[in-house]
Amino acid sequence: MSDFIVREYAFISIAYEGCPKSTIEHAYISEKAFEHLCELSASFSKHGAKVFELAGRKKLKLDQHVGVIETPCGTRIEILPKHVDMKEGDEQQIIQQERRLLQNMLSVSLHLPYREVGAADLSQFKQPLHEWIITQFLKCFERLVQCGLRFxxxxxxxxxxxxxxxxxxxxxxxxxxxxxxxxxxxxxxxxVNRPENRLIKTALEIVCKKTKHASNWKLAQELRLMTGEIPKSLNVKQDFKQWQSGRLLVQYTEIKPWTELILGEYMPVSTQGDWRGMSLLFPMEKLFEHYVAHFLKKTQNEWEIYTQHSTEHMCLQGSKSMFRLRPDIFMKRVSSEGEALKVADTKWKLLDSNDSSGRYGLKDSDIQQMFAYSAFYLNHAHEVLMIYPAKGDVFNQPLQDFHFKYGASTLRILPFDLNMKPKCEKGQLFMRWVLSYRTC
Incomplete structure (x- = not known):
């Protein structure tokens, strides 16, 4: 089995005799694995999802999806976020930083019960994404067995x-x-034969086949022997529907999301009947959106935070509302001074505050979208925010405010440092940028 590590927007080509060594920006894989990726690309395109883009007969370009793809021939490709500059360290250091970022974002976005235990846990960031998921699943299962399985x-x-x-x-x-x-x-x-146990046992069987980490393999085999009387699930979807919750099953709460992650095999579209292996793909735009929303909720208590708020439509056809507007984050605060509202959109894209053209990398369509939010959600009376990932000296301060020509609303562009903590100085500064309320 061959393993490759790449980042967003990297190229994947067919390996040939004398080809360069694979890097995180360009990987060279076998022809069979490349053909499988082309088939996946065609399948995704049919459903409107863009994961790969053909850049020639023997080259693919990745899009904004991250995760792991496994092919039938045994090739495994780990796709990491593209956030750390190549100048900031050697390739291994960059891979470790990107893995840590992705693991943190996944923990927040998928509500995974992930807990760091200290310096010893840092070695996990050297593991591929799928091994990290397997490690967390096995730890949860071990604790569950120690507490006692539910009959x-x-x-x-x-x-x-x-x-x-x-x-x-x-x-x-x-x-x-x-x-x-x-x-x-x-x-x-x-x-012991109940839906929860059957699903966990099915996930364990997959883990036993997929893991290559020595400690993971050893623990998986030990758990397999201890739970030999539990049958595998014959209908995963039906058993997940029957998964119960409550006081008697509180010990199962922690392991459920990891089991869903392994058995659900997150992919942009359904590919039932096709080989998928242990394939997990996540759109970075959604991960970034949930990560920012989680930060806002965790850092303050005055504002109510809603994600994917969708109460307004752009058009009416007769009495039917059409073309729903769905901002990423909707913020509301009610006080003695009145009601304060904000709409924020997150964009997983790097801006350049030193851009000589004065556009900074902003898209016309994004600005038009924010104008629509201001009109329909805020009546042009409150601020709208666009939040982009911060990047060193390129973009670490808010841009000068934009004022829409129609109405009195203001558009503010803010940088979000992905490494900051809620209580640190950077986190408090970001919240001052976000929460500084001015009636337009």
């Missing part, structure tokens, strides 16, 4: 030579005289 009563129908439970009289009366000594009975068995 349940299951109804069993069988034929026995003794009476137990309830006799099925109608079935017994229809039996021939030669089988009168056999009793068709129905009774409950208290056993």
């Amino acid at each position: 349940d009563y299951n109804r069993v129908q069988e034929d026995q030579k003794f009476l137990r439970g309830q006799l099925q009289h109608a079935q017994y009366m229809r039996q021939p005289p030669a089988k009168k000594h056999i009793f068709p009975i129905e009774h409950d068995v208290y056993e």
Whole structure:
């Protein structure tokens, strides 16, 4: 099995004799693996998702999706965010920083119960993304086994030579005289076979096959032996629907998202019937949106934060509302001074505050979108915000405010440092930028 590590917008080409060494900006893979990626690209395109872009007959260019792709021939490609500049360290240091960023963003966006335990946990950032997910799953499963798996009563129908439970009289009366000594009975068995355990066992079987990390493999095999009586799930979707919650199953809360991650195999579109391996793909725009929203919620209590707020439409056709507007973040605060509103949109794109053209890399369509939010959600009476990732000296301060010619609304462009903590100086400064309220 060959493993490759690349970043967003990297190129993937077919390897040839004498080809350069693969880097995080350009990987050279086998022809079979490349053909599989081309098939995936065509499948995604049919459903309107753009993950790969053909850049020639033997070259693909990645888009803004990150994660892991595994091909039938055993090639595994790990795609990391493109945020750290190549000048900021050697390739291994950059990979470690990007992995840590992606793991933090996934933990927030997917509500994963991930907890760092200290300096010893830093070694996990050297692991590929799928091994990190496997590590967290196995740790949760180990704790669950130590606390005790939950049993349940299951109804069993069988034929026995003794009476137990309830006799099925109608079935017994229809039996021939030669089988009168056999009793068709129905009774409950208290056993470990329940939907939650079946799903976890199915995920464990996948982990045993996929992991290449020595400690993960050892722990997976130990858990496999300890849970040998649990059957695998025959219908994953149905068992997930039957996954229960409550006081008696509180110990299962922690492991559920990791199980969903392994069994759900996150992909941009459904590819049922096709090979997917342990493939996990996530759009960076969504991860960044959830990461910023989580930061805002965690840092202050005065404002109510809503994500993907969608109460307004642009048009009416008769009495039917059409063309819904859906800002990334909607903020609301009610106080004695009145109601304050803000709309914020997150963009996973690098701006350049030193751009001589004065456009800084902003798109016309994005500005038009913010104008529509200002009109329909704020009545041109409050500020609208656009939040971009900060980048060294290129973009680390808010741009000069923009004022829409129609109405009195103001557009503010803010940088978000992905490494800042809520209580640190940078975090407090960012919140002052966001929450400094001015009636337009």
